[in-house]
Amino acid sequence: MNKRSRKVIWGTLVLLLMLACSSLTVFAAEDAAEYVPDMYASFWALVPPVVAIVLALITKEVYSSLFIGILMGGIFYSNFTFEKTITHVFQDGIIGVLSDSYNVGILVFLVILGVMVCLMNKAGGSAAFGRWASVHIKSRVGAQLATIVLGVLIFIDDYFNCLTVGSVMRPVTDKHNISRAKLSYLIDATAAPVCIIAPISSWAAAVTGFVEGEDGLSIFIRAIPYNFYALLTIVMMLGLVFMKVDYGPMRLHEKNAVKGDLFTTPDRPYANAEPESGEDSKGKVIDLVFPILLLIICCVIGMIYTGGFFSGEDFVTAFSQSDASVGLVLGSFFAFAVTIVFYVVRRVMKFGECMSCIPDGFKAMVPAILILTLAWSLKAMTDSLGAATYVEEMMKSSAKGFVTLLPAIIFLVGCFLAFATGTSWGTFGILIPIVVAVFAGTNENMMIISISACMAGAVCGDHCSPISDTTIMASAGAQCNHVNHVTTQLPYAVTVAAVSFVTYIVAGFVQSAWIALPVGVVLMLIVLFVIRVINIDKV
Numbered sequence: 001m002n003k004r005s006r007k008v009i010w011g012t013l014v015l016l017l018m019l020a021c022s023s024l025t026v027f028a029a030e031d032a033a034e035y036v037p038d039m040y041a042s043f044w045a046l047v048p049p050v051v052a053i054v055l056a057l058i059t060k061e062v063y064s065s066l067f068i069g070i071l072m073g074g075i076f077y078s079n080f081t082f083e084k085t086i087t088h089v090f091q092d093g094i095i096g097v098l099s100d101s102y103n104v105g106i107l108v109f110l111v112i113l114g115v116m117v118c119l120m121n122k123a124g125g126s127a128a129f130g131r132w133a134s135v136h137i138k139s140r141v142g143a144q145l146a147t148i149v150l151g152v153l154i155f156i157d158d159y160f161n162c163l164t165v166g167s168v169m170r171p172v173t174d175k176h177n178i179s180r181a182k183l184s185y186l187i188d189a190t191a192a193p194v195c196i197i198a199p200i201s202s203w204a205a206a207v208t209g210f211v212e213g214e215d216g217l218s219i220f221i222r223a224i225p226y227n228f229y230a231l232l233t234i235v236m237m238l239g240l241v242f243m244k245v246d247y248g249p250m251r252l253h254e255k256n257a258v259k260g261d262l263f264t265t266p267d268r269p270y271a272n273a274e275p276e277s278g279e280d281s282k283g284k285v286i287d288l289v290f291p292i293l294l295l296i297i298c299c300v301i302g303m304i305y306t307g308g309f310f311s312g313e314d315f316v317t318a319f320s321q322s323d324a325s326v327g328l329v330l331g332s333f334f335a336f337a338v339t340i341v342f343y344v345v346r347r348v349m350k351f352g353e354c355m356s357c358i359p360d361g362f363k364a365m366v367p368a369i370l371i372l373t374l375a376w377s378l379k380a381m382t383d384s385l386g387a388a389t390y391v392e393e394m395m396k397s398s399a400k401g402f403v404t405l406l407p408a409i410i411f412l413v414g415c416f417l418a419f420a421t422g423t424s425w426g427t428f429g430i431l432i433p434i435v436v437a438v439f440a441g442t443n444e445n446m447m448i449i450s451i452s453a454c455m456a457g458a459v460c461g462d463h464c465s466p467i468s469d470t471t472i473m474a475s476a477g478a479q480c481n482h483v484n485h486v487t488t489q490l491p492y493a494v495t496v497a498a499v500s501f502v503t504y505i506v507a508g509f510v511q512s513a514w515i516a517l518p519v520g521v522v523l524m525l526i527v528l529f530v531i532r533v534i535n536i537d538k539v
Contacts, residue, residue, distance in 0.1 A: 041385075048382060052378055070094075076381075094374075097373065098373060101325070109328040110159070111362050113160075113163045113164075116335070117167040120167065123349050124282060125289075127283060128288065129172070143172050147172075148237055148238070150190075152190055152234070155195055160295075161190065163476065163477045165477060166476070167292075168292060177259075179264065180481075181484050182254055184475055185489045188470065188471060189236070196227060199224075223449075232524050240492075247535055302332075304322060365476060371475075379422060387420075391417050406450055407504040407507055411454075417430065449508070
């Protein structure tokens with residue numbers, strides 16, 4: 001980070017503290033009543049996350065940028081009073097999100113996966129798989145396709161997808177000189193975009209829960225052909241790989257990777273957290289494949305267990321009402337325990353060596369844990385300022401009149417809201433009930449298209465946002481600098497978003513996926529071809 005960046009951060013921080021101190025007040029007994037800040041449910045509710053995102057992109061430093069956004073949210077909430085700002089930021093924000101059982105479950109799952117990745121590396125499984133892949137996967141195209149296929153196959157949960165695909169494919173993509181930024185993009189683009197079109201996933205469960213008074217799962221399935229952002233993202237990835245085109249900041253990262261520099265920037269946030277396996281390791285490919293398969297099976301069992309499968313519920317119902325946080329923790333823990341037994345029995349590692357991987361695995365996930373905690377805290381600030389209420393009122397007022405354009409409008413609103421708050425599921429919770437209320441009983445087909453536009457916009461904003469937990473997980477899975485991942489991915493996501501927006505305009509008029517989706521696919525390929533021609537001319 002250069003001197004100018006430091007000055008921007010500290011200048012902003014000092015200014016915010018001065019503003020907070022300038023209106024120092026003493027809390028009185030009326031605080032016992034429900035407190036509503038002056039800026040509640042206004043445009044200002046979305047300012048803190050936008051500031052945090054802009055600062056992160058300008059300064060390339062994510063921790064202080066997120067904290068400044070949190071502090072700004074606290075100042076707005078407290079009406080510029082010092083004491084209430086501090087208590088809200090720490091008590092309701094950071095401590096509050098770390099006291100939430102769901103969030104703690106995700107952090108525990110993250111740590112267990114970090115430990116398992118460390119185990120697989122130390123046992124030599126990752127190195128053995130890398131050697132196997134170097135024989136069977138012979139090109140950069142093959143390595144990228146293998147990453148995409150694996151990402152599509154692991155559709156259960158986006159967190160699980162990011163970390164599993166990253167740990168499996170990292171040795172392969174490194175071998176073929178694919179940049180960590182490109183690996184991060186492929187992981188991220190096959191996480192949420194794939195989960196949102198998979199009927200059996202934690203995302204499907206979340207969406208069906210928000211469609212009140214309707215058959216949620218049936219609507220989710222019928223909405224899949226209209227989920228243009230998710231479907232066109234897959235087209236985009238395949239087009240990038242087969243047409244061998246890269247643009248924006250990713251182009252520089254890929255050029256450097258071909259020359260042997262996988263990172264481009266000097267920052268290596270995970271460089272010393274993960275011990276490398278030596279050449280004399282006893283590890284074989286089975287030492288990577290078995291733990292991964294075990295992890296998938298155990299996590300599925302853990303999720304359906306929390307949904308009541310073993311109490312008589314059918315598989316689909318159990319999955320739709322599962323608690324992903326608890327299920328993933330239970331599944332990953334049992335997979336971790338069995339993996340240790342497996343390695344000890346095979347004499348690949350001693351029990352003491354397995355235990356030594358626990359702190360190493362924890363250290364590997366510290367950057368992701370820090371960013372997640374700050375991102376959740378920023379969302380808590382946004383929620384306390386009534387961002388959801390503001391967007392809901394804005395959507396209700398715009399729903400009158402623009403019926404055919406409404407899917408495209410909903411897509412844009414979903415993009416912005418998810419980008420600013422870093423949460424897809426929160427966006428679902430705000431927009432889907434509004435859409436159902438507007439169209440239920442009047443135009444069911446338009447309701448399906450609009451619900452799909454909401455899901456697509458939420459995933460798009462989540463995909464672009466530096467404070468999204470999925471984006472953070474993708475950086476951790478690829479062991480890539482987080483800001484590098486965001487800046488290289490953004491032009492790709494925006495390209496797909498622009499094509500999706502046009503496709504939703506078409507869908508609003510024709511109200512048929514059989515017409516709108518082919519139009520979107522053709523338009524996506526044309527855009528990629530034009531970009532390829534422009535890039536060739538620049539060489």
